Amino acid sequence: MPVTWPHLGNLEIVLKDLITAAGQPYILPPKNTARTLQLGLRHSPEFACLPLKITIGNFIEALEAGADTLIMAGGIGPCRFGYYAQVQRAILNDLGYDFEMIVLEPPAMGWKLFVDTLKRIAPGKSLWEIAKAIKLAFRKGRAIDAVEREVLKYRAYERKKGATTKAYRAALNVLDEALFEKDAIDEAKEEALGLVYGVEKDVDRPVLKMGIVGEFYLLLEPFVNFDVEEYLGHSGVSIERSVYVSDWISPGNNNIIGGISEEEIKRAAAPYLNHFVGGEGQATVGHTVIYAGHGFDGVMQLFPFTCMPDTIAKSILPRVGRDFDIPILSLVIDEQTGKAGLITRLEAFLDLLWSRRMQREKRLLSV
């Protein structure tokens, strides 16, 4: 039973270890390409959100490669994510594929269902073995996210363009190859961080500070966001991102990597949006308020066309921008979006941020 799952940023590095620890063979879908997107578009409802379309493409390509068991996360709404697995199953059945689908619903839907599903993924393993593997997976996932966080922060300072990306790839390899055990993961994390910190930097270079908020899949999957973070880093922008994979999955709600707990996010969002609207809607507002309060130069929101939670957030952000005097760029992405158009809008936004920065500095000098 080779199992598979859709791509989501660096999540596959952790899932490979976890599925191996569960005693299962796996087949990764090929990397996301235009073909993946085309397959998803051809077989998905037109108004489905972009992540559903791409994950359908992932599953088709993995099934073609020989996978026969699909693992998908579930959800409890109110956004459409909770229906993804059911829609994917129906579409793939209609296409005639023969497969089993395992939907990992969140514990909020009942611990028994959650544990029974884990046992289906890891047959023959004790609950203790499963819990130990999950703990290690979080350890490795957090190590990967910690490295990524530093890359986003420091890429803007690199002396040689591309050096941070090169170090990041090497760091991910180190973490990928680390044995699935505590000490090995900790050592790999130190080595990986060392590679990123070792990149020669110009720390005196003026850089912009930008927060990136929005829908998690668009923030975490470079194929769909055109690797916008790398572009920004090369354009002299130091980034703080609202979502990391291990924070998003973690049941603790403490957001260890991002460093801002769910409680703080909700409190910050409350004057504008004081209840959960699904997805990252409330978090988008809360993070924007927090980034504005920390003196960031600007905030960029990314979300897929027809995404309900972040569309709600988008309608609120102009007020946040006025109240805190911070520029906010909302970018809606769908299958028609092209990289050139996206970059053009970003260039204009960065020009605005630099000119505001210069005006502020002039004002300070004249005081």
Ligand code: SF4
């Ligand atoms: S958060 Fe938005 S894009 Fe993501 S699944 Fe929900 S509706 Fe779709």
